[in-house]
Amino acid sequence: MRIAIQLALRNLLGAGLRTWLNAIVLSFSFVAIIWMQGLMVGWDYQAKRDMQEWEIGKGQYWHALYDPYDALSLENSHAVLPNQLQLMADKHSAVPILITPATMYPNGRMLHVHLRGIPSDQTLLNIPTQVLDTVLTDALPIVIGSSMARSAGLKKGSRTMIQWRDSKGTFDAVEAEVVDLFVSNVPSIDAGQVWMELTKLQALTGLPHHATIVSLQDTEQLPNTLGDFVLKQQSDLTKEIDEMIQTKSAGQSVFYIVLLLLAMLAIFDTQILSIFRRQKEIGTYIALGYTRQQVVGLFTIEGAMYAVLAAFVALLYGIPFFIWQSKVGFTIPMETSDFGMAIAPVMYPVYSVGLIVSTTLIVFVTTTIVSYLPARRIAKMNPTDALRGKIQ
Amino acid sequence: MNNDIIINIQQLVKRFPIGKGEFTALKGITTSFRKGEFAGLIGPSGSGKTTLLNIIGSLDMPSEGEVTVLDVSVGSLTAKQAALLRKEKLGFIFQSYNLLQVHTVFENVEFPLLLLHYNASERKKMVMEALDWVGLTDKAQSKPSQLSGGECQRVAIARAMVKKPVLVLADEPTANLDATNSHTILRTMEKLNKELQTTFIFATHDEKVISYLHRKVFLDDGYIVKDEWVKND
Numbered sequence: 249m250r251i252a253i254q255l256a257l258r259n260l261l262g263a264g265l266r267t268w269l270n271a272i273v274l275s276f277s278f279v280a281i282i283w284m285q286g287l288m289v290g291w292d293y294q295a296k297r298d299m300q301e302w303e304i305g306k307g308q309y310w311h312a313l314y315d316p317y318d319a320l321s322l323e324n325s326h327a328v329l330p331n332q333l334q335l336m337a338d339k340h341s342a343v344p345i346l347i348t349p350a351t352m353y354p355n356g357r358m359l360h361v362h363l364r365g366i367p368s369d370q371t372l373l374n375i376p377t378q379v380l381d382t383v384l385t386d387a388l389p390i391v392i393g394s395s396m397a398r399s400a401g402l403k404k405g406s407r408t409m410i411q412w413r414d415s416k417g418t419f420d421a422v423e424a425e426v427v428d429l430f431v432s433n434v435p436s437i438d439a440g441q442v443w444m445e446l447t448k449l450q451a452l453t454g455l456p457h458h459a460t461i462v463s464l465q466d467t468e469q470l471p472n473t474l475g476d477f478v479l480k481q482q483s484d485l486t487k488e489i490d491e492m493i494q495t496k497s498a499g500q501s502v503f504y505i506v507l508l509l510l511a512m513l514a515i516f517d518t519q520i521l522s523i524f525r526r527q528k529e530i531g532t533y534i535a536l537g538y539t540r541q542q543v544v545g546l547f548t549i550e551g552a553m554y555a556v557l558a559a560f561v562a563l564l565y566g567i568p569f570f571i572w573q574s575k576v577g578f579t580i581p582m583e584t585s586d587f588g589m590a591i592a593p594v595m596y597p598v599y600s601v602g603l604i605v606s607t608t609l610i611v612f613v614t615t616t617i618v619s620y621l622p623a624r625r626i627a628k629m630n631p632t633d634a635l636r637g638k639i640q
Numbered sequence: 641m642n643n644d645i646i647i648n649i650q651q652l653v654k655r656f657p658i659g660k661g662e663f664t665a666l667k668g669i670t671t672s673f674r675k676g677e678f679a680g681l682i683g684p685s686g687s688g689k690t691t692l693l694n695i696i697g698s699l700d701m702p703s704e705g706e707v708t709v710l711d712v713s714v715g716s717l718t719a720k721q722a723a724l725l726r727k728e729k730l731g732f733i734f735q736s737y738n739l740l741q742v743h744t745v746f747e748n749v750e751f752p753l754l755l756l757h758y759n760a761s762e763r764k765k766m767v768m769e770a771l772d773w774v775g776l777t778d779k780a781q782s783k784p785s786q787l788s789g790g791e792c793q794r795v796a797i798a799r800a801m802v803k804k805p806v807l808v809l810a811d812e813p814t815a816n817l818d819a820t821n822s823h824t825i826l827r828t829m830e831k832l833n834k835e836l837q838t839t840f841i842f843a844t845h846d847e848k849v850i851s852y853l854h855r856k857v858f859l860d861d862g863y864i865v866k867d868e869w870v871k872n873d
Contacts (some may be wrong), residue, residue: 251755258743259740259742262742263742264742528736532734532739535726535734536732537752538755637736
């Protein structure tokens with residue numbers, strides 16, 4: 249094996265430009281796969297971090313009837329906060345949120361929205377709730393996300409009518425003023441969401457001390473249920489992100505399978521060409537004491553070593569590229585609100601040792617298999633014909 | 641020369657399939673070669689000389705008959721055993737040199753020693769000695785593409801001789817060389833035959849080669865038609 253590796257390396261380096269062209273093509277696959285996968289991992293990290301900072305904290309209590317995908321459930325999915333949660337909210341280690349369906353009439357249009365009541369003095373989430381209590385206005389102060397503002401044609405200072413039903417089913421309406429806009433990568437707190445002071449919403453709906461969900465600073469030592477509320481761990485709440493990332497990764501994998509196939513095509517082609525062009529050489533190896541199987545092994549190792557050389561080439565330009573990308577990030581060249589999950593306009597790839605090792609292994613194993621397939625022909629060659637260079 | 645027989649051939653027949661039929665290249669050859677011979681298989685194209693050389697070199701197998709090389713029956717060898725025989729005991733010289741083009745002269749000559757697992761310092765010493773035999777020590781780092789035909793064949797001789805094999809098989813070694821180069825390499829091989837007692841068997845129809853041979857085995861249409869000793873050291 250050592251001799252075969254030594255010979256394969258000599259043969260490859262001796263072949264000069266042909267070897268390096270293959271190695272460069274294969275190195276593109278290395279870099280592209282690692283970069284794309286790194287982007288996916290980075291997206292996963294960033295989406296979870298944004299969700300934690302903007303929406304869920306370290307976990308949430310949900311009212312047992314609350315179903316974020318069923319707007320009708322909101323009518324009944326609220327309850328008075330249990331004492332323990334109220335105490336936590338008073339200490340700012342929990343943020344109760346009351347959610348009520350409503351209709352908003354910006355610029356003569358009608359929009360179905362969710363009113364979200366949140367304590368204005370909370371510090372757990374990044375939503376700029378302090379302005380709900382500090383801006384002087386004769387209207388109801390509200391805060392909305394930039395995406396919502398864009399789609400509703402609203403801006404800071406805009407006024408709009410909001411209509412809702414209280415706990416008795418009576419319709420009521422009030423004029424609201426947008427006192428601040430926030431920019432967040434988490435669509436679920438932005439699109440169709442109108443934020444206001446919790447106590448005001450509780451008063452408007454006739455639901456004093458009620459909440460639908462409670463975001464938590466910490467979930468350790470908290471019971472699974474507290475009154476009507478059920479604990480949701482962070483991992484449960486971000487499960488959808490993992491699933492979404494997996495789906496997106498599967499889509500992305502098509503790209504790097506194509507890339508890998510192109511590189512493999514080059515290796516396969518080189519191997520086929522080598523076996524035809526190097527028949528005399530194959531015969532010579534056999535005459536000098538190699539068995540045909542050993543020559544098959546030599547050619548397979550030669551092919552597999554393209555992956556090793558490609559890894560070195562990839563190191564040369566890949567490492568600076570990866571470092572640069574992790575600093576400046578990758579600007580998403582499209583409107584990201586359609587993704588249905590947190591995605592920043594600039595994503596920063598995250599590269600792990602596992603990612604690099606697994607990619608290297610995948611490329612190495614694939615290259616070895618692709619190199620072996622054409623090399624098997626050597627086992628069927630007649631050495632005397634090979635020595636004469638007779639095409640077989 | 642001593643009388644040790646190193647190659648014994650009895651009633652050797654070699655047939656090749658051609659389409660649905662077959663072609664008989666060797667038709668009952670019986671002969672033997674002793675250690676230290678400088679012999680040639682002589683005949684026109686298609687007479688069977690290369691086929692016989694290939695069977696002696698265990699690159700091909702007999703269809704019938706018995707071929708014993710260095711006390712080993714070629715017909716009964718597995719691919720691995722045949723490879724071992726070639727690796728340890730035989731050297732080959734080819735008409736078109738068959739050098740490894742991407743390797744240097746040194747690496748080409750070193751190749752058989754790599755297969756025999758000599759260490760680096762031994763390999764270096766033996767390669768330089770072999771290159772000295774053929775007068776190419778100054779070309780050690782050249783690539784075959786930078787050498788003349790004569791120099792390439794001298795590299796091939798060095799490669800065949802570097803492990804000091806018992807037997808060297810040379811198939812038309814001068815076919816691609818001019819007269820001057822042919823005589824140079826023939827004198828080199830004759831010298832090595834004398835100094836190292838290596839047995840040389842040529843397959844040739846080149847008059848220049850024939851003039852150097854000590855024994856001439858003439859083949860025609862798969863038969864030995866004449867076996868002639870010219871010199872005896």
